[in-house]
Structures are given as structure tokens and as C-alpha cells.
Amino acid sequence: SSSVKDVIKEIMEINADDDLKETDYKDWERKPIKLFINSFGGSVYDGLGLIDIIKQSKTPVHTISIGSSMSMGLWIYLAGHKRFVGENATLMFHDISTVVWDKTEGIKQEIKEMERLQAMLSQHITSTSLVKQETLDDYITRKAEWYIPSEEAIKLKLADGYYKED
Numbered sequence: 001s002s003s004v005k006d007v008i009k010e011i012m013e014i015n016a017d018d019d020l021k022e023t024d025y026k027d028w029e030r031k032p033i034k035l036f037i038n039s040f041g042g043s044v045y046d047g048l049g050l051i052d053i054i055k056q057s058k059t060p061v062h063t064i065s066i067g068s069s070m071s072m073g074l075w076i077y078l079a080g081h082k083r084f085v086g087e088n089a090t091l092m093f094h095d096i097s098t099v100v101w102d103k104t105e106g107i108k109q110e111i112k113e114m115e116r117l118q119a120m121l122s123q124h125i126t127s128t129s130l131v132k133q134e135t136l137d138d139y140i141t142r143k144a145e146w147y148i149p150s151e152e153a154i155k156l157k158l159a160d161g162y163y164k165e166d
């Protein structure tokens with residue numbers, strides 16, 4: 001999507017600018033990039049591209065959930081070097097979904113890929129928070145959405161705290 005491409009481009013440009021300033025000014029300090037997220041989700045592969053850029057960014061990227069960080073928006077939010085939530089923010093986790101119209105072998109390949117992606121997402125959540133795999137599995141097997149209000153997100157270490165303007 002064009003908005004993801006724009007964010008990727010902006011993060012890369014800020015890093016390039018900070019790299020130059022680090023070379024020119026010995027006391028240069030990188031200021032965190034504030035990435036505000038209000039998203040119901042979207043393309044997994046576009047989101048994974050953005051996640052790779054966030055993780056590789058030498059300039060810290062602080063993700064801030066305002067409104068919602070749902071589905072792929074949650075995964076992007078979790079990539080932040082530090083993560084904050086607005087008081088009224090809601091995070092949402094669910095099983096990865098797709099629409100497939102194909103022959104049997106094509107559907108089998110799609111299922112394998114979805115399982116790979118689901119394992120990546122689950123591992124990302126459990127390795128960066130207090131959320132247990134059993135909790136995720138429960139929502140997946142029930143085909144349910146897990147809505148996580150900001151207060152619960154902080155308790156589960158999905159968020160470092162509430163967002164406060166500096």
C-alpha cells in the first residue's frame with residue numbers, strides 16, 4: 001500500500017540524515033521517530049516490509065497506538081523499539097486470514113504459508129510481552145478476535161506505557 005511505502009521511505013530518509021549528522025557533529029543524538037498507528041490492519045507482506053525497516057532503523061522508532069492497532073496494525077505496532085498506547089487505544093489479535101480460490105494443491109500451499117506467518121506473529125507477540133502461546137492458541141482455535149484495551153496492553157507488556165506528549 002502507498003501509505004506503508006511512504007512510511008518506509010520516511011524512516012529511511014531520517015536514518016540517512018541522522019547518519020550524516022552523526023558524521024558531521026560529534027555530539028549528534030538521534031531523536032526517536034514517533035510512528036502513530038491507527039489501523040484496522042491490511043496486507044501482511046506490506047506490513048512485514050515496514051517491520052523489517054523499523055527493526056533495522058538505527059534511529060529508534062517509537063510506535064504509538066491511537067484509536068486502534070488491529071490485525072497487521074498490531075504486528076507493526078509491536079515492532080517499535082518502544083511502544084506506547086493512547087488511553088483510548090485498542091489492540092486486536094486474531095488468526096491470519098486470507099481468501100483463496102484455487103485448486104487443491106494451491107490451497108495447500110496457501111495454508112502452509114498462512115501457518116508460517118501465524119507462527120511468526122505468535123512468536124513475535126510471546127517474545128516481546130507477557131502473553132503466553134496458550135492464550136493466542138485459544139483465540140485462534142475459537143476463530144475469535146482478542147480486543148485488548150490500553151490498560152491491559154500495559155499490564156501484558158504489549159505497551160511500555162501511556163503516550164504523553166514530550
